[in-house]
Amino acid sequence: MVVPAMSVLQHDLGTTQAAASWAVLSATLLASAVCTPLAGRLADRYCTRRVLLACLGLYLAGNLAAVVAPNVGVLIACRAVQGVSLALLPLSFAIVRRTLPPARVPFGLALTAGLVGGTAGAGLLVGGVIVDQGSWRWLFVIGALLVLAALIATVAFVPPLPGSPSGRLDxxxxxxxxxxxxxxxxxxxxxxxxxxxxxxxxxxxxxxxxxxxxxxxxxxxxxxxVIDIGLLVHRPLLIAHLGAFALGANQFVFYALLPKIAQLPGDIGFGTTVTGAALMLLPGTFLIVPASWAVPRIERRAGHRAPLWIGLILAACGGVLLATFHDSLWQVMACYLVCGAGYGFAMAALPTLVNAGSTPEQSGSANGVNTVARTVGGATGSQIGAAILAGTVLSGTTSPSSTGFTAAFLAAAAFTGLGALVLPLLARPKP
Missing domain, CATH: 4.10.860 (DNA Excision Repair, Uvrb; Chain A)
Incomplete structure (x- = not known):
């Protein structure tokens, strides 16, 4: 929800674009890189439910503090606290794996992963409406209510899941x-x-x-x-981590640049409002959820790696299509549908691959590493996309050229395209 608010935050808090970018994305990504592996390890050693509740509590505190943040420095600190939110994903995967009957685990993982991508569209839309109609502070009020609901549901429905405590924390x-x-x-x-x-x-x-x-x-x-090195180099897990990096890089290029092209003036973009930009992405993001539902069936027929490979291929094809066809709103929406389908396949495949390559006792840590890989990929993709646009600014303006968007979209396609080429090579059995 916060992504559409960057320019509004810059104006309302009287700050720079760089500081607003830190408040929206950078602080959260940096904090999540630290919190996610630690939370996964703590969950494996102690109690997954207890760690989940602690993360939700910190996330709630960050949201409440952000509501009353007086300046951008305080808001950046609040967003850093909210970085613990990305640890919720591997903890959720661990809970799904340990609480559902084995036959239901693949669908549970696919549904959980699909919701992460699918609800991003709803978040962008709600954020756009709030930014267009009211104060950005309501973004954090709504966020706090969602986290509070999750806290209550966790207390009510998630059973205690003891870990395997041994030795001191590293x-x-x-x-x-x-x-x-x-x-x-x-x-x-x-x-x-x-x-x-x-x-x-x-x-x-x-x-x-x-x-x-x-x-x-x-x-x-x-x-x-804190992280077993085997969780990094074991071949099935290495495939999942490289796939997560490539997927994150592709996704964040489009998360950052498609709203931008939607809001630029008509000679370059489409001149929409923030809400209009979110509506443009909505069909593609909502397609992530039903696409993820198909993953268990594909895995049964073609193996665990097939959905990830298909997802990366579709994301790469969507990037090439967007690079070729982005002159009108309907073209962008249609091409992004291809990306959305790819994201649904790949995101649902990742936790299955991770769980297939790790024991239940390692589930939190292994999924935490995978989440960090996607986070690092996202930071890499978004900044490379921004750098490409910055190098193609039209003379006498602050607007990037259409050529810049073409190059950035091709870069996004290259990430997942290379991933789709490399992963089958890694999957080959050793001679």
């Missing part, structure tokens, strides 16, 4: 993982503004890679690691 691993992910995401986020080859960005990338290398060394020796 603090050195947690700190190095958090530092490495934050450095890489900060470099990706600020690359377009600071310059991809600037000393600050290169330093962040180098520091992030060093910290992640140290993290791997620590985890290999830790008796109770």
């Amino acid at each position: 603090l050195p691993g947690t700190v190095t993982l958090a530092g490495g992910l934050v450095a890489l995401l900060l470099g990706i986020t600020e690359g377009p503004a600071w310059g991809w080859l600037s000393p600050a960005v290169l330093g962040l990338f180098a520091g992030g890679l060093v910290l992640l290398a140290v993290f791997v060394l620590i985890e290999r020796r830790a008796p109770h690691p």
